[in-house]
Amino acid sequence: DVKVTQSSRYLVKRTGEKVFLECVQDMDHENMFWYRQDPGLGLRLIYFSYDVKMKEKGDIPEGYSVSREKKERFSLILESASTNQTSMYLCASSLGLGGTAGELFFGEGSRLTVL
Amino acid sequence: QKEVEQDPGPLSVPEGAIVSLNCTYSNSAFQYFMWYRQYSRKGPELLMYTYSSGNKEDGRFTAQVDKSSKYISLFIRDSQPSDSATYLCAKISRGSQGNLIFGKGTKLSVKP
Numbered sequence: 468d469v470k471v472t473q474s475s476r477y478l479v480k481r482t483g484e485k486v487f488l489e490c491v492q493d494m495d496h497e498n499m500f501w502y503r504q505d506p507g508l509g510l511r512l513i514y515f516s517y518d519v520k521m522k523e524k525g526d527i528p529e530g531y532s533v534s535r536e537k538k539e540r541f542s543l544i545l546e547s548a549s550t551n552q553t554s555m556y557l558c559a560s561s562l563g564l565g566g567t568a569g570e571l572f573f574g575e576g577s578r579l580t581v582l
Numbered sequence: 583q584k585e586v587e588q589d590p591g592p593l594s595v596p597e598g599a600i601v602s603l604n605c606t607y608s609n610s611a612f613q614y615f616m617w618y619r620q621y622s623r624k625g626p627e628l629l630m631y632t633y634s635s636g637n638k639e640d641g642r643f644t645a646q647v648d649k650s651s652k653y654i655s656l657f658i659r660d661s662q663p664s665d666s667a668t669y670l671c672a673k674i675s676r677g678s679q680g681n682l683i684f685g686k687g688t689k690l691s692v693k694p
Contacts, residue, residue: 508686
């Protein structure tokens with residue numbers, strides 16, 4: 468079974484702090500994604516990566532950056548956390564893009580609260 | 583108009599009821615649709631996928647696509663309390679490299 472592991476289930480940070488959210492997948496998937504999920508807004512794509520050291524902006528990249536130094540690991544970075552970044556963050560991976568290869572496998576989420 | 587629109591509910595039904603969950607889409611490109619199920623405090627997981635028009639069945643679940651009305655539906659027969667979850671429809675986005683775009687999700691509660 469594909470396993471996507473997010474390092475922290477719950478985090479509480481202060482405004483202005485730098486925040487790292489880590490994600491690891493164990494199925495040698497090419498693509499990795501970071502989403503945030505908010506009530507009433509659904510899942511929104513922040514960034515994705517289709518290869519090591521490659522990244523592409525999603526729909527809401529402002530205030531975030533990402534790092535993919537190894538194929539299995541994709542990190543989301545909040546350089547200076549703000550209260551409007553309080554959210555559930557979901558990491559996902561897929562074998563490819565489009566069709567059945569595009570099936571997303573999600574981690575269990577990291578709930579971030581910024582005070 | 584958003585690419586994928588979904589009624590957020592919530593939807594509450596008695597055990598054994600037939601449930602209908604619906605989404606509409608605006609862009610006819612990439613006729614590939616997915617339904618994800620998300621239990622509380624968990625990540626979404628793929629429930630079913632379907633291409634183009636027609637029905638696809640998997641046990642108590644049926645996914646249906648109506649291209650003419652740009653409507654996608656998920657039917658759950660003999661609903662169970664264990665079906666209580668948020669259901670998200672998804673479609674390949676026109677504007678990306680095959681990324682999925684999700685509906686906002688419908689929260690379903692099946693009462694015993």
